[in-house]
Amino acid sequence: MPNKIVRGLKKKVLLGAILFTITYMEICWSMGNFSERISLGFLDCSFVENVYLTSLLTAVFLAIVFLVFSFIKKIYLKSVIELIIFIPIWVLLNYVILADCKSSCSIGIFQEELFYTILLSIVPVLVISIAIVISAIISQG
Numbered sequence: 001m002p003n004k005i006v007r008g009l010k011k012k013v014l015l016g017a018i019l020f021t022i023t024y025m026e027i028c029w030s031m032g033n034f035s036e037r038i039s040l041g042f043l044d045c046s047f048v049e050n051v052y053l054t055s056l057l058t059a060v061f062l063a064i065v066f067l068v069f070s071f072i073k074k075i076y077l078k079s080v081i082e083l084i085i086f087i088p089i090w091v092l093l094n095y096v097i098l099a100d101c102k103s104s105c106s107i108g109i110f111q112e113e114l115f116y117t118i119l120l121s122i123v124p125v126l127v128i129s130i131a132i133v134i135s136a137i138i139s140q141g
Contacts, residue, residue, distance in 0.1 A: 012063060019066075020059035022128060023090070027051045029124040030094045034101035047101075054093055062089070079136040083129050094121045 028035075028051055035047040045053075065085060072078040095117040 012067070015066065016059045016063040019062045020055050022132075023058045023062075023093070024051060024055040026090050026121075026124050026128050027055060027093055027097065030090075030121045031097045031101075033120070034097060037101040050097070050100075054097075058089065058093065062086075075136050079133055083132065086132075087125055087129065090125055091117060091121050 031047075031051075037047070062085070066082060069078055069081055072081070095114060098117050098120070099113055
C-alpha cells in the first residue's frame with residue numbers, strides 16, 4: 001500500500017515538473033523579446049521571476065486538471081484534450097506578459113495585441129504541441 005502511494009505521488013510530481021518545464025520553455029521562447037522590459041505588474045520582479053511564478057502556478061493548475069482526465073485510457077484522445085487545454089492557456093499567458101511589458105511603453109488596441117501575441121506564439125506552440133503528440137505516439141507504441 002505505501003509503495004502505491006509513493007509511486008502515485010512520484011507520478012504527480014513528475015507531471016507537475018514536466019508541465020512547469022514545458023510552460024516555462026514556451027513562454028521564454030515566445031516572449032523572450034520582452035525580457036529586458038520593465039513589468040508594470042511586478043516592478044521589483046524580473047522577467048525570469050515573472051515567468052517562473054506564472055509557470056509554477058500554471059503547472060499546479062494543469063496537473064490538477066490533467067488528473068481529472070487520467071481516467072481516459074486512449075492516449076490519442078487524452079493528448080488531443082490536453083492540447084485543447086494547453087494551447088489557449090499558453091496564448092493567454094503570452095498575452096498577459098505582452099500586455100504587461102509591451103503595453104507599458106505604448107497603448108495598443110486589444111485586437112492588435114492579441115494578433116501580435118498569436119503571431120509570436122504560433123511557432124513555439126506548434127513545435128511543442130507536435131512534440132507532445134509525438135511523445136504520446138511513442139509512449140503508446
